[in-house]
Amino acid sequence: MSDASSTSTIPSAPENSSEGLAERSTAGDLHADKYNDPRAHFGWKAWASMFAIIIGGAVFALSSIYVRRTRLEETTRFWGPETITAIQLGDHVMLLPREGSDFDPVELTAFPGLGHLRRALLDERHYEWSTQSEAGVDDFCADIDDAQCVRLEFSDPSLQRFETAQVDIELNHGVVGPADQSRRVEVNERVRPALKHQIGLLMRVKQKRYDRRD
Known part of the structure; x- marks a missing residue:
């Protein structure tokens, strides 16, 4: 090969x-x-x-x-800066009975829904500003038959950053206003039932101790 x-x-x-x-x-x-x-x-x-x-x-x-974001322009004009600050920062909050209400005073300081209640009062979009009247909520409660009125008291006993502020509320008609001034306004139709429901729940809370600090 x-x-x-x-x-x-x-x-x-x-x-x-x-x-x-x-x-x-x-x-x-x-x-x-x-x-x-x-x-x-x-x-x-x-x-x-x-x-x-x-x-x-x-x-x-x-x-x-x-x-x-909470809008405060109109509510600051209505409530005043001091009351707005009290609603925002008040670390001691009381729910007190007024005309047509029968319950023991309730301390709301540690109540979980308190933040919602603050926002309901603070946001200007929650009001019908056309209903504003130069008369107090107390006058309104005295004039109607089905009044169910309460008072919220916001104070700051620890730091004393502001004076105690009191807010009056008529639940059936959604009328609110400062307790020490002749001024009131209605919340809108969306907020009214929610406000009544939430405060109604608070009114049924059994208060063991009422310590009203000035």
């Missing part, structure tokens, strides 16, 4: 091994040419869309914060 026939034929390696790897990689990924296509780029429309989404999200977030 000749030497040529007895020698095994060995395939030659590609001249450039990196080109071989690239060819195999391209064969394995049918879309590799698209990834490396210089014509594929992130155009200005895509950037504009992305910025529009970011700005829209920021505006929506700020709008949500504004909607949820």
